[in-house]
Amino acid sequence: QVQLVESGGGVVQPGRSLRLSCATSGFIFSNYGMHWVRQAPGRGLEWVAIIWYDGTYKYYADSVKGRFTISRDNSNNTLFLQMNDLRAEDTAVYYCARVRTPYSGYDFNYWGQGALVTVSS
């Protein structure tokens, strides 16, 4: 069965960096686009970034562009989110999500359990 497991969350000071990982299993990782989506405490969902199945294309929300970098290691079935220059407003649960069909970027039908990132001094 498809499994997505995020790790790397924690408490970090403003301006510092953190890297999230999403370990996957149960499907051919290199065939699927992957997303990061976040949810601030008590708030709605916010799309963060997408990386195509082969890493060719990456797109970001304006709120994180230039500070966050999405990447993937297809040989180890793992997705990453490098977060630099963190701000208080980046505090959220970060979900990795897999797209519904191979070689596409649309619709997220598998989600991890989420990793909490808290930015606070």
Next chain:
Amino acid sequence: QSALTQPPSVSGSPGQSVTISCTGTSRDVGFYNRVSWYQQPPGTAPKLIIYEVSIRPSGVPDRFSGSKSGNTASLTISGLQAEDEAYYYCTSFTKSSTFVFGTGTKVSVL
């Protein structure tokens, strides 16, 4: 990248129908038929319930249906059940090759 607009809450009695609107622009909802809907009970990860405006994934009850007209998409829950109580979010692909979520709607079953 402004969030798509959804009503904060809707409610209905068991068996009734409720409809949630999702209003965007010609650069997102109105641009392409890549509107999806997600159900999120409190404390859990979201679940895909509609994709490409109106298609239900396998296992999603047929009381959930989706549609779109112009820049507004809609999710209708017919025959409301207690287990449908959750937050619902729409999302759309955009002309910038990014995605945008709706503001979210809390569905309450009276």
